[in-house]
Amino acid sequence: MARIQTFNKIAAEGIALLEARGHQVGPDVHDPDGILVRSAKLQDITFGPSLRGIARAGAGVNNVPVSRCTEEGVVVFNTPGSNANSVKELVVAGLMLSSRKIIEGCQWVQTLDPAKVDVGKEVEAGKSAFGGPEIAGKRLGVIGLGAIGVMVANAGISLGMEVAGYDPYLSVNSAWGLSRSVLRATSLEALLADCDYISIHVPLNDETRGVINADRLNKTKKGARFLNFSRDALVDDQAMVKALKDGTISTYVTDFPTAALLGNPGVIAIPHLGASTPEAETNSAIMAAQQLADFLEQGNIKHSVNFPECIMDGNGGDRIILANKNVPNMVSRITTILAEAELNISDMLNRHRDDLAYNIIDVDQTISAATVEKLQAIDGVVMARVVPGGAG
């Protein structure tokens, strides 16, 4: 049984999955082995020595201190694609909202006083103030063609738009999913200069922070509509406000309102609703719970953002999981200690990602605490634990 602390409200299906597997789950769980989180910021939280894994029910992990987790041997998971359709649908709504003055028009209708005016007549007389162009035939630029970007690009094609995409790290999987009609933008600047509607779908990291800045906005097509359903800090807010004022950007639709944006004409601020559908919340919670449970119970790693993917079927005996710096001679030092403890290795898997290696080792005998301590003491070992019967 593992102890799993929840941050945020996690969909009941994910909690039920963990409880059905015998784990204790809830917001008040102390000394957790695992954490299940949505958007709560974990940066300021000190993790206890028992913590082994953090599962983010969602795509973005900028609320998790991933580098610190890696140093402490804590595996961080996310749930790629689990909420992509939910975001795509809201982006489609955002395209319409940015084009047609639907929000202003609805707000105006509510101001009409039926005691004083004929509402039907007033609507017909006043509606011309709220017109806006169709999106069909216009050009949509999609920055980042991952789970969400591919769906948005394909939706744009279905809606009769010309679509251009920009993603220097496009995966083979995304390429397979992308409509053949989507054009390839040769650079971010080319996409910005050429598109009437621009939607950004990249993770927030050191490379992408502030990627939409004053310089790039200056090169953006006059009057473009910009949609940000990814993260606030991708866009320089002050530069965006200036671009809205001088007409470079006609509408900024964002799922991440900030103080600097509120009250500025042309801003459509949505309260982070991209993943707020029952379907997405359920998908994300189940996927996060499943991945965390598989790791805590068996040491298997799927969809981690800091550890390599590593999955091995077991043989019913004890299993040791071990993370180490990816330097020469580590495997021989590990296996020497196991041999000295007269443990017979029945199966072993070693995978690496960047500077980190991860091992799953199944043995025929029971592993003692003393052996684990010797493994942990090897210079370069970040984490070593036994998963009792984990190879079962």
Ligand SMILES: NC(=O)c1ccc[n+]([C@@H]2O[C@H](COP(=O)([O-])OP(=O)(O)OC[C@H]3O[C@@H](n4cnc5c(N)ncnc54)[C@H](O)[C@@H]3O)[C@@H](O)[C@H]2O)c1
């Ligand atoms: N509004 C919401 O509720 C909501 C929900 C889900 C995800 N998100 C945000 O959307 C982001 C994307 O989600 P996803 O599921 O599509 O992720 P993903 O990992 O499937 O796709 C991200 C894509 O961005 C590309 N990319 C990375 N750096 C880039 C760069 N510098 N320029 C261009 N492309 C770059 C990657 O190659 C990848 O294809 C998440 O990181 C998260 O921040 C928001």
Ligand SMILES: O=C(O)CC[C@@H](O)C(=O)O
């Ligand atoms: O949990 C949410 O509501 C939002 C999740 C979203 O921002 C994500 O990155 O997946």
